[in-house]
Amino acid sequence: MKYLDEFRDAKFAKPLVAELERAVTKPLRIMEVCGSHTMAIFRNGIRSILPQGFELISGPGCPVCVTSASHMDAFISMADQENVRVAIFGDLFRVPGTVGSLADASARGAKVDIVYSPMDALELAKQHPDNTIVFLGVGFETTTPGIAATILAAKNEKVSNFTVFSTHKVMPPPLIALLDDPGLQLDGLLCPGHVSAIIGAGAYQPLVDRYNLACVVAGFETVDLLNGLILLARQIGQGVRKVENTYPRVVSWEGNGRARKMVDQIMEPVDTEWRGLGVIPGSGLAIRKEYEDFDAEVRFDIILPEASEARGCRCGEILKGMNTPEQCPLFDTRCSPATPVGPCMVSSEGTCAAYHKYGRD
Amino acid sequence: MRVTRVTGDPDDFTTSQLAEVDADGISKEVRLDVIDRWPIVGDYVIVHAGFAIRALEEQEAKTSLALLQQMADSYSAPDEESQS
Numbered sequence: 500m501k502y503l504d505e506f507r508d509a510k511f512a513k514p515l516v517a518e519l520e521r522a523v524t525k526p527l528r529i530m531e532v533c534g535s536h537t538m539a540i541f542r543n544g545i546r547s548i549l550p551q552g553f554e555l556i557s558g559p560g561c562p563v564c565v566t567s568a569s570h571m572d573a574f575i576s577m578a579d580q581e582n583v584r585v586a587i588f589g590d591l592f593r594v595p596g597t598v599g600s601l602a603d604a605s606a607r608g609a610k611v612d613i614v615y616s617p618m619d620a621l622e623l624a625k626q627h628p629d630n631t632i633v634f635l636g637v638g639f640e641t642t643t644p645g646i647a648a649t650i651l652a653a654k655n656e657k658v659s660n661f662t663v664f665s666t667h668k669v670m671p672p673p674l675i676a677l678l679d680d681p682g683l684q685l686d687g688l689l690c691p692g693h694v695s696a697i698i699g700a701g702a703y704q705p706l707v708d709r710y711n712l713a714c715v716v717a718g719f720e721t722v723d724l725l726n727g728l729i730l731l732a733r734q735i736g737q738g739v740r741k742v743e744n745t746y747p748r749v750v751s752w753e754g755n756g757r758a759r760k761m762v763d764q765i766m767e768p769v770d771t772e773w774r775g776l777g778v779i780p781g782s783g784l785a786i787r788k789e790y791e792d793f794d795a796e797v798r799f800d801i802i803l804p805e806a807s808e809a810r811g812c813r814c815g816e817i818l819k820g821m822n823t824p825e826q827c828p829l830f831d832t833r834c835s836p837a838t839p840v841g842p843c844m845v846s847s848e849g850t851c852a853a854y855h856k857y858g859r860d
Numbered sequence: 861m862r863v864t865r866v867t868g869d870p871d872d873f874t875t876s877q878l879a880e881v882d883a884d885g886i887s888k889e890v891r892l893d894v895i896d897r898w899p900i901v902g903d904y905v906i907v908h909a910g911f912a913i914r915a916l917e918e919q920e921a922k923t924s925l926a927l928l929q930q931m932a933d934s935y936s937a938p939d940e941e942s943q944s
Contacts, residue, residue, distance in 0.1 A: 617909065619910070693913070
């Protein structure tokens, strides 16, 4: 049993497509919060079969895309330091800062290693005792527990040349910031799959109560996505608002308490800046004082530089669901995957990258 | 990914908490530090960036697939009725 192919099987998907058509009885506007959902919806061709009146907009759930330009500039200046080896997830490599990217820094001799897991960065630290390893921590609730566990492992194993530059973010606060904007009229949210594995489906109940939204947690395969959209359309059609979970094989109502406990032990909430959304209270995670030996911001006394967004780039508005990539004057002209101007064109979860790859006629 | 071996103590983070998993015949090691519950051999795990975050019993997976079949059958029913 692979327990994956079944969720892509046409024999299950075809009846769901017909049911989605039946379920949409009035116009509805839904935000898919997660960048992986944006890409999966395009990859599965779901936008092309959406019934009339079903509007789907992309949200702020791509961690690389919401990383501020000032953080990118700080990452790049960190990589340029002597005796520093920067470890990153691959998505970050080509994201532009104010001047250049980590790829440019690597080309001029900076030591930039792409790793699959933060534990690989810890191994790098053991292999290169003369360098300080700085793991650039970018990610939401799904990624952060593993990074917290790696800091704990570094402490237990007394690996003193391993550090993390924490720009981790948490998901509900930016949704509240978006939903407080009267310009964004939403009927519901297609809630993230893997973030919800950690925070639990119950984390969206306050959004239902406060904003009268339909909230449905969904997975990333064809059947998961169609099922999520059907439940959203039904809620809107029937005037019901609640949290539903179509991804119980991964997501529970309570989430993963063990992972949250690990994060709470190592990190604490802080205000942090989101690209396009500004500073959102309590939306970031910093390393606690007890673990500051592993905190790159403390070890290197980092002060975030002032940085402005690239001129003409609409990543900020796209992340808020206020613009689509086609409304950006740079989309597919000056900004393309080969020469990205904004982060949404770089990340594999970026809305502009998805529109470029799948969204053109 | 199906768990084929588990090592470490779920309550002791000073030990290496590891599982060997099989994915389509490829064997690899994943960390268990932040998994939702301690797995046993034969369970399935969801892995993110080298860390298992969710354990699932085989029976849960089979039940989930049976429900999927029931759902598809129920959605197909109106079409079949209209054709008859």
